Amino acid sequence: MRVPEQISLLNRFIFLDWASARLIAGWVPAAKELEWKSELCRHMWIDMTCAHRLLERKEELAANAKIHIPTPQIQTFLQDVAAADGFYAFLAGWYMEVKTEIIHALERLTESLDPIFDAPTLELITELLPKKRDQIEWAKRLIHECVKDPATLESVTRWRKYARDYVRHLNGIDGRGDFGVTAQPAKPLVEAYGPAPKKRTMPDWLKKGDFDHPPEDVRDNLKIFMWHYMTEIQVVDPMCYVFYGMDDMPFEFFVDFSRHIWDECRHHQMGVRRLEQLGFDIKQFPIPFVEDATQELEHFYAELTMFGESCSFSRKKKSMDSFYAKSDIISGMTAEIDIVDERTHVKFGKKWTPFLYKHRLQDDRSLDDIVRGIMDRRFAEAAPGSDLSKLNAEERSSITHFAFCGKIEFKNLVFDKL
Ligand SMILES: [Fe+2]
Ligand SMILES: [Fe+2]
Ligand SMILES: [Fe+2]
Known part of the structure; x- marks a missing residue:
């Protein structure tokens, strides 16, 4: 040839x-x-x-x-x-x-x-x-x-x-088969369910919950981190809608993003495995679950990488040190590998967020300005009494991304008890 x-x-x-x-x-x-x-x-x-x-x-x-x-x-x-x-x-x-x-x-x-x-x-x-x-x-x-x-x-x-x-x-997917001439088959008279179905499907056994109400067993101890890892599966459907729906992004984006999505599944598996090793039935543990997973694609990606993931390192690092200090090696490794992967995801986010905004929304802002824009929106939507709502106008405009992360971190985490 x-x-x-x-x-x-x-x-x-x-x-x-x-x-x-x-x-x-x-x-x-x-x-x-x-x-x-x-x-x-x-x-x-x-x-x-x-x-x-x-x-x-x-x-x-x-x-x-x-x-x-x-x-x-x-x-x-x-x-x-x-x-x-x-x-x-x-x-x-x-x-x-x-x-x-x-x-x-x-x-x-x-x-x-x-x-x-x-x-x-x-x-x-x-x-x-x-x-x-x-x-x-x-x-x-x-x-x-x-x-x-x-x-x-x-x-x-x-x-x-x-x-x-x-x-x-087609005479084979390469056109080089040996099938002879055959007619194009008529499309079956059935209604298409997908790709990108309007509703996401989850297991019948799944208990829906939210991050403000962690399971009793993990509420006041370090195991809450293993539950958090278990819940990471919930971002996978929204990410897959993004992956399917972005039809004008470069090939490299899909290479990076496929790894990102797979990693979220692995994090879920790491959490599930550890909780099962600790004797829990994970079907009893709720997973925060948004019914409508088809959110605005570009904003979802920016929020996930620049806030959900960027803002998670301090607490995860602290949990890792505590696990190792208490000789819970597998939980420590779970946190350590998660940090390694999330670092890559934030790197992907920095690379692709401005690109997505520019090419899909005709929004030329720099990454810093996009991040600032999300912070402003979060301030505007802050619940009364929350840490964000307590800042005055000047503090809001001068706060750094890192300090902002500190304000939206999970509260009441206990690091000194396994
Ligand atoms: Fe994650
Ligand atoms: Fe993770
Ligand atoms: Fe991630």
């Missing part, structure tokens, strides 16, 4: 993995169990990582890192197969048909490459294939579990067939 053809195929696989991460993000809010949300977010990160690695190779071959829409037909195909009538139908169509077909197409590519000329591409694809196969195995297990319900089985079967026939019609 000549170099231009390889470049064009690599471009297609990069585009598909990137699209895959976006579409999965669009369906995360429809996933019911918290473990499913976490696993899907890991897949988003893997897909973006695969796309990133392939882009590096494409850049070597093409001397540029541009990503093109392969054909208008592929774009329509992606929109069509993503608009399933339910979560399981999407999963079946996307993983068992489209992702499986991406593997076949990558295998077809390896057969056309030269073992010496193209060895770097071949090594890379060999490395990526098992990651893709694992994802499909996970989806298969989940679907197998859910199709005992006849209505789900019907929906899954219908959508799989639609996706399969559509792939055949």
Whole structure:
């Protein structure tokens, strides 16, 4: 295979993995169990990582890192197969048909490459294939579990067939299959549930709560930090709406943001694991939960990184030191790793917030001015009696970001009791 053809195929696989991460993000809010949300977010990160690695190779071959829409037909195909009538139908169509077909197409590519000329591409694809196969195995297990319900089985079967026939019609996702000429399948007459469903789905067992009312067992001791980590799963749906909804951001944003989202799932898992190790049934612990997770995307991202995360370091560092001092090593490590990750997230926030404001809101303000604007709004909305409401006009205009963080920190935390 000549170099231009390889470049064009690599471009297609990069585009598909990137699209895959976006579409999965669009369906995360429809996933019911918290473990499913976490696993899907890991897949988003893997897909973006695969796309990133392939882009590096494409850049070597093409001397540029541009990503093109392969054909208008592929774009329509992606929109069509993503608009399933339910979560399981999407999963079946996307993983068992489209992702499986991406593997076949990558295998077809390896057969056309030269073992010496193209060895770097071949090594890379060999490395990526098992990651893709694992994802499909996970989806298969989940679907197998859910199709005992006849209505789900019907929906899954219908959508799989639609996706399969559509792939055949394209003569494979790379257009290099051996399917012959087949007609484009008619779209099933069902109402699309996603991507980006209006309502997010959470487990039936989930107890909704808020940060002002922590569970009794953690209220007056350091374990409250493990509960806080457990609650981080609640930002994942809103972040996935952002990930799916931002259609004009650069590729690098999605690489960074997929890692950010996956990390939030990991933090949730760290908290859950520690609380379970300590003997708690986490289903009894409430999670703060906003019913409408589709907030204004740009503001959500700025608030999360510049306040939610930026303002959390003092208390987390203090908790880490206390855990280690009291020889609770695993809780200490939980805090330490969280701090490491959150530092990266704040770095992402500093990099992308002004970019988002400029490109999506035509707002040219610097990061400092955006942060100041959010502080002003928080002052205006401050509840009577709160720390923020007690500052006078001059104090409000001169307060630093760091000092502001001190005002919105969680109150009444106890650091000297495990
Ligand atoms: Fe977080
Ligand atoms: Fe965290
Ligand atoms: Fe974070």
